[in-house]
Every structure is written in C-alpha cells, then in structure tokens.
Amino acid sequence: MATHITEECINCGACEPECPNEAISEGEEIYVIDPNLCTECVGFHEYEACQAVCPVECCLPDPERKETEDTLIARARVIHSDKDFGDSFPSRFRKS
Template sequence: MALMITDECINCDVCEPECPNHAISQGEEIYQIDPELCTQCVGHYDEPQCQQVCPVDCIPLDPAREESPDELMQKYLKISGKA
C-alpha cells in the first residue's frame, strides 16, 4: 500500500526531505504523498522513513491503495530506472 498523510499533519516539514522517491510535497493545506511514487521506502530502507520521523504519527497506510511487497518493489525498480 502507498502511504497517506492525514489531516493531523502539523506541517513540520520533517517528512519531505526523508522520502527517497520524492513522493512527498506540500499540498494546499498539509503535506501530501503521491501514491504513484510511494514505495514505503521499499528498495531504499527497511521501514518508511517518513513514518519514522513524523512527530504526530499522521502517516498511515492508504487503504485505497493496496499493494503487495512485490508490487512495491516493481514500482521502486520502475521509478529508479532499474527495471
């Protein structure tokens, strides 16, 4: 699954620079995650880095974007140009 940022986001700016796929950007009111670029850090790290640094725990899995670990790896390979 891709991750999503909920409206509990306090715009602290710590998640954006941690994303290796540049999937996080400032939205109109809060940060947002592009589900086409989010691999939950598969291919880069063992755990999603944005979740690790978020001080308010507002980055859950997006239930509308179910993806298996294999699908996340394939997305990483495509994004990184290693496919």
C-alpha cells in the same frame, strides 16, 4: 499500500526530505504523498522513513490502496531505473 498523510499533519515538513522517491510535497494545507511514487520505502529501508520522522504520527498506510511488496519494488525499479535493487533489498515486509 501507499502511505498517505492524515489531516493531523502539522505541516512541519520533516517527512519531505526523507522520501527516497520524492513522493512527498507540500499541499494546500498539509503535506501530501503521490501514491504513484510511494514505494513505502521498499528497496531503501526496512521501515517507512516518513513514519519514522513524523512527530504526530500522521504518515499511515492508506487502507484504500493496498499493495504487495512485489508491486512496490516494481515501482521502485521503474522510478530508479539506474539503481540495481537485486533480490535482497530492504523491505518492511521482510522484518523479523
């Protein structure tokens, strides 16, 4: 599921530079995540970077947009066609 930012966002901007896909941008009142660019950091981290830095914990999985690891890594491969992710890429789905 793509991550989304809830209304609790304090518009601090801590999340924006952490996104490896440049999916986060400043909206009219709060920051927003483009679900077509969000990979939940699959391929980059074993955690969602925006969640890790959010001081109010408002970067959450979007219950309306559940996606598998396969879907997310496929998106990452399209967005970053110049990067070789291989088969053992970082993913929160693989955390022990």
